[in-house]
Amino acid sequence: MHSIVFEHSLTGPHDCRHCAAVLRPLAGDCCVFCSFGDVPCPPIQEAKANGTVAGCCG
Incomplete structure (x- = not known):
């Protein structure tokens, strides 16, 4: 079972x-x-872990 990561660091353009x-x-x-x-x-992480297609968080 994969745990979902809820804390993110954004990198790239500001x-x-x-x-x-x-x-x-x-x-x-x-x-x-x-x-x-x-x-x-998180929705994409969960879908990848379950092998399903995900909607997005937005």
Whole structure:
């Protein structure tokens, strides 16, 4: 049985102070945690552990 990780560290681009760009998911990812987190979001983790297709957290 796999445990779901609920604490994430986001890495990658941050909000731009100059243009106020907001962190958005990369193409094909459901959320910023899946794109830039050290682990995917909990629904994706659970689906991978169970071998099922997941919806996202958003």
